[in-house]
Amino acid sequence: MICNGYKLLTSLALALAFALPSPAQESLWLDLPGNQLSDLPGKGKRVVLISGDEEYRSEEALPMLAKILSEQHGFDCKVLFAINPETNTIDPNYSSNIPGLESLDQADFMVMFLRFRALPDEQMQYIDRFVKAGKPFLAIRTSTHPFNFGGDAKTSYAEWSWNNGKWPGGFGQQIIGETWVSHHGVHNGQATRGVINPKHSASPLLNSVTDVFGPTDVYGVTHLPESAHVLMYGQVLSGMKPDDPPLPGEKNEPMMPLIWTRNYQMTGGKEGKVIGSTIGAAVDLLSEDLRRLFVNSVYWGIGLPVPKKASVTVPEAFKPSYFGFKQKDFFTNQKLTPKAMLR
Secondary structure (H helix, E strand, O other): HEEEEHHHHHHHHHHHHHHHHOOOOHHHOOOOOOOOOOOOOOOOEEEEEEEEOOOOHHHHHHHHHHHHHHHHHEEEEEEEOOOOOOOOOOOOOOOOOOOOOOHHHHHHEEEEEEEEEEOOOOHHHHHHHHHHHHEEEEEEHHOOOOOOOOEEEEEEOHHHHOOOOOOOOOOHHHHHHHOOOOOOOOOOOOEEEEEOOHHHOOOHHHOOOOEEOOOOOOOOOOOOOOOOEEEEEEEEOOOOOOOOOOOOOHHOOEEEEEEEEEEEEOOOOOEEEEEEEEEOOOOOOOOOHHHHHHHHHHHHHHOOOOOOOOOOOOOOOOOOOOOOOOOOHHHHHHHHHHHHHHO
């Protein structure tokens, strides 16, 4: 009885640690408790969504996705941001600080949307522990190249850099399946249409997913191992509208992998599974079926039955910014707080 009581107290302590940040830090991330009004499938499961890219507005995309997961599916969600420590506001141009990563220790699933981060060891250790535990995650767009440590960086994670030669392609290539290669389609000139791979059309990840479109271009993918399961290919369109025809010629012969799954395993760690997606900018998530595929990924990764047609109603206030880089002080001048992103 004493042992069982101790386990119960420990579980409660972990839940509180995930859901209740200290007053001094609570403004640095978003906590979205799962909807408790009904017995939703995600009840009791914890999802940590990590934003941190300068170009594709992950700081807008992930709060919206977390709101869907928490309100419509019952998952307890926490959204983390790149925070400038001088202002304590969101600053994707600041590449070396994402507070709250310790919440990964209690997470059941991670959503990663990072680009060229150089986080300190005391933050990186939590991502390291997560993947060594073999936990499932979704890696979006630039997460094929999430880390970039310069040659002089004092870090234990230099090999995780996107262009590392000792651990080829770093974390992106070794764990997710690909690193940064190229813009295969013309950036901001040729949009993407998702084309389902007939070999895996019965995958529960594709439940009620038929129409995926995004204005971001198809990425080059050349290192993906044969063991990966490509669920969807990226068709390069001739323009930027959903009804633009496919671009004729070699760009689509063959098409590049767009969304895939694979098993991963860190040295000395447990085997886990990852969903890789080179589409997923904030504006791409105006695509209902892409949102649904990402929600399906959470169910599938955790091991819950994937809904036949997952609810993915977008919040009315979600009007994503178009992708593109900003001046160095753009975000600090905006004084964006995590709570301001909950719209």
